[in-house]
Amino acid sequence: MSYTVIARAWRPKRFEDVVGQPHITTTLKNSIQSGRISHAYLFTGPRGVGKTSMARILAKAVNCQNGPSGEPCDECENCKGINSGNFVDVIEIDAASKTGVDEMRELTESVHYLPMRGTYKVYILDESHMLSRSAVSALLKTLEEPPGHNIFILATTEAQKIPYTIMSRCQRFDFRRISEKDIVEQLKKICREEGIGYDEGVFQYIAVEADGSLRDAESMLDQIIGFGGKYIAEKDVIGIIGIVERDILYRIVKSILDGDLKEGLEIIGRTLSEGYDIHQVYRGLISFLRNMMLIKVCDGIPSFLYIGEEEYKRVSDLLQGVEYYEIQNMLYYLLKAEDLLKGFFPKVSLEILYINLFNLSRLRDVEKVIDNLERRDHAVEQAVTAPVEDFVVRETAPEPPRELNAKGFVEYVKKKKPFIGGVFENLQVQVEQDSFIIFLDKRYSSIVKTEGDEIKRLLREFFGRDMAVVIRDAGQVKKNILDDFVKEAESLFNL
Ligand SMILES: Nc1ncnc2c1ncn2[C@@H]1O[C@H](COP(=O)(O)OP(=O)(O)OP(=O)(O)O)[C@@H](O)[C@H]1O
Ligand SMILES: [Mg+2]
Ligand SMILES: [Zn+2]
Structure with a gap:
């Protein structure tokens, strides 16, 4: 035929x-x-x-x-x-x-x-x-x-x-979009009846690209058969429809979760030098993280998602010890960062994007440590100020008035915009009259800048008036926290 x-x-x-x-x-x-x-x-x-x-x-x-x-x-x-x-x-x-x-x-x-x-x-x-x-x-x-x-x-x-x-x-x-699963099954059926062999998992790539259109999926199949004849190999599919191999995406995400920044940048560099397009890597990451998020939230493969047994196993491994909202935060950040890639230096943008994702993922380690630090500081404070006989470690500190309550604001932001909330939790912030002061350090400066308008909006919402955002260098304050942080990290991770 x-x-x-x-x-x-x-x-x-x-x-x-x-x-x-x-x-x-x-x-x-x-x-x-x-x-x-x-x-x-x-x-x-x-x-x-x-x-x-x-x-x-x-x-x-x-x-x-x-x-x-x-x-x-x-x-x-x-x-x-x-x-x-x-x-x-x-x-x-x-x-x-x-x-x-x-x-x-x-x-x-x-x-x-x-x-x-x-x-x-x-x-x-x-x-x-x-x-x-x-x-x-x-x-x-x-x-x-x-x-x-x-x-x-x-x-x-x-x-x-x-x-x-x-x-x-x-x-x-x-009429509905055709689900990835239905597309995959239809393509398999067509190949079986036309006597065409295929690598397991190839149709998933096509189904994702087809985005709900069975006709588009069939046209891609046409192209691929035209190229490869009686057998559909994974590498042909990837080459023809121009998408990034699942394995590469897997290793990029793994590098983030493993905390291996260098490895991730190496993979990205190599992938681009092999001729992959920056947007393909970007879209691939979104699709990969989406699968991860859905599998985490649904605690298994949801019926509308088609994903091979082997990939499911690998994704499940990656998801060990990861919370769904961490993936969600990364995905949210990626989607919002699309404009970044439209600039003159998309390759640099992609690297920054990756590093930001990496930092975002580090928040979960930092979160644990800061939690511990806060609990300890609080206990020490109580111990120093309270008379010995009625010394009780209270579970929650009395709420300061809302006016000056930077902590309340951070908790508010955590609920409304978990991504920004997560960043604030790792920075020292303070409220003084009509100013919101952020002691910024390098890691988060680009995030805080891109989210500037959103932060102002949240401030207005919470304090009921316009607040000036003041950025201060974390400097000495940060150093103290960092020293503590390093000590704490050492004991926590047995370094
Ligand atoms: N629901 C479906 N079941 C089976 N095959 C389908 C289905 N939808 C599309 N196809 C395949 O795609 C081809 C084109 O479908 P069709 O022309 O009916 O789509 P359409 O919805 O009218 O598209 P358009 O909006 O572009 O006109 C069909 O010949 C068939 O091979
Ligand atoms: Mg039609
Ligand atoms: Zn008839």
Whole structure:
């Protein structure tokens, strides 16, 4: 078989062949069986998910000589005619190219004639959001008093552009994106039937790239088969659709979690010098972390995610001792940092991005230590100031008034914006009248700068007025904390 035609050769012929739209196929089949056929349908949804295919199946089902039984037989004259596009009573109009008054007039006149060979005349109006104003009003007239032998099927990716007056006269079906899992299964099925072998796990790459469109997935498969012939190897897929190998992404994320900054930068450097694009690495990381987060939150593989056994094992290993919100924070940071990569030095940006992710992940070690330090400081403070006889270590310190409460603010931020809250927890912050003072050290300066507006907004929200943000060098204060931190770290990690 020629490699250019998978999407056409695998156009679903019957309702049961349609992947991933059971809510629609079931309803349509039932209504045909029980003779409750509507005269106007609106099929909406993203591209490449089966709208046009479904319209043709419906056209066959209502005109099938062996029907109506719900499913079309796909063998009679009428079904065959519709498959090949040569059936007089099924009229497909591409509204993107034919939106003129003349075409519409022709159409509206033809609705008065009875079907020639079938039971119904079916008009499939593709890209119907492109219809001109006059075309719409002509169409409306026909929809108002539909002669019983006509069925209109409007298909569009942009339902919001269909005038309400038309929409309200149609029975509407919302098509869904096809899940990664369904895409993978369909591609496997196609390869099995076409006698094409494949490396385990290759279809996952395609499914992620296809982003819900089965047609796009099939086109990619075409390309790959065109390149590799009877066998689909992982490296071909990666090369052709231009994505970064899972193994590389795995090692980058592992370097972050293991605290091996140098290793991570080395991997990134090598990956780029092999010709990978910076955005591919960026997108790959997002997709990898997303999988990790979902697996952590769902405590297993959620049904809508397709992930191979082997990768699942590796991801599970990575996730040992990691909390979901740590992954979420990294993902959140990555998504927000997209603009960074648009600058003149995307390679530098990618490195900074990685280092920031790395620092972000270090927060969890620091968090533990700071927690301990705070508890100890508090106990010492109590011991010094309290008379010996009523010395009790209180669990919580009395709340200072909100006015001066930097700590309260940090806890507030932790809830609202965990990512910024996490950064604050590692810095000394202080409130003085109308100023919020941050004792900044190098590690977090870029984060605090990029989040400047957000920080001001949070301050206003919490203190109920505008606060000036004052940045001071951590200097001596930091050094003391650092000394303690180092001691604490040593005892904690038995260094
Ligand atoms: N739900 C599906 N089940 C099986 N195959 C599908 C499905 N969706 C798409 N395909 C495949 O993609 C091809 C194109 O699908 P179709 O033309 O029906 O999509 P569409 O939703 O009308 O897309 P567009 O919005 O771009 O017009 C089909 O021939 C088929 O190979
Ligand atoms: Mg279509
Ligand atoms: Zn038939």
